[in-house]
C-alpha cells in the first residue's frame with residue numbers, strides 16, 4: 001500500500017460499523033498533498049462513508065483519521081467546525097442557494113467565516129468566478145438561470161472561496177452530459193494546477209473510470225469497505241486485480 005510523508009490525510013486502522021454492517025474494514029490509507037487522488041468503487045462500497053470520516057462528520061468505530069496532521073478525534077465540535085474551513089467541496093448537484101445570485105453564492109462562505117469587508121468579498125467572489133470561467137454577464141444570475149455546467153463552475157468557485165487546503169469532489173460529474181462532464185473534469189485539473197503553488201490537495205469520489213484514469217495522479221479502489229488497490233494512475237491502469245479489471249472494463 002502506498003504511504004507518504006506528511007500526507008494531507010492519514011487513515012489508520014479505520015473501521016466503521018453501522019449496526020451489524022461493517023462498512024469500512026480496518027482501512028489504512030494515506031492521501032498525498034498537492035495531488036489529485038480518486039477513490040473509485042461500486043455503489044455501496046463505502047466511499048461516502050469514508051469521505052464523511054475525512055470531514056469529521058462520522059466518528060470511527062475504531063481507528064484514527066488525521067487531516068493535515070490533526071487527529072480529528074481531538075477536536076471538539078467548535079474546533080471541528082473551524083477545521084472544516086480547510087476543506088472546499090463540490091457535490092453532485094452543486095448545492096447552490098437558489099435565491100442568491102452567482103456572486104452572492106460565492107461570497108457566502110466569506111461572509112460566514114471571515115471578517116473581510118463587503119467590497120473585498122465581492123471583488124474576491126468576482127475574481128473566483130472569472131477564474132472558473134464565469135463571465136461578468138452571469139455574475140448576477142440566479143442558479144435557475146444558469147446551465148448545469150455553469151452551476152458547477154459557480155459551486156467550484158464557492159468551494160474555493162476560503163482557499164481550502166483540500167478540495168473534495170463527491171461524484172462531481174454524475175448525471176451530466178458528456179460535454180459538461182469533460183468540462184468539469186478539465187476544470188478540476190485546471191483548479192488543481194492553479195492552486196498547486198499553495199499545495200492544495202484534490203480528493204475525488206467517483207464512478208467514472210475513464211475520467212479518473214485521465215485526470216488523477218493516484219487511484220484507490222474501494223470494495224466493500226476494503227481498499228483493494230491503490231497506485232499511481234499509470235500503474236493502476238495495469239492493475240491485475242480482478243475487481244479493478246472488472247470495473248475498468250465495464
Ligand SMILES: Nc1ncnc2c1ncn2[C@@H]1O[C@H](COP(=O)(O)OP(=O)(O)OP(=O)(O)O)[C@@H](O)[C@H]1O
Nearest residue numbers: 018019021023041042043044045046047048049050
Ligand atoms: N448512517 C448510516 N447508517 C446505516 N448504514 C449506512 C449509513 N451510511 C451508509 N450506510 C451503509 O453503508 C454502506 C456504504 O454506503 P456509502 O454511501 O458509503 O457507499 P458509496 O460507496 O458512497 O455508495 P454510492 O456510490 O452509491 O454513493 C451502504 O450499505 C449503506 O447502506
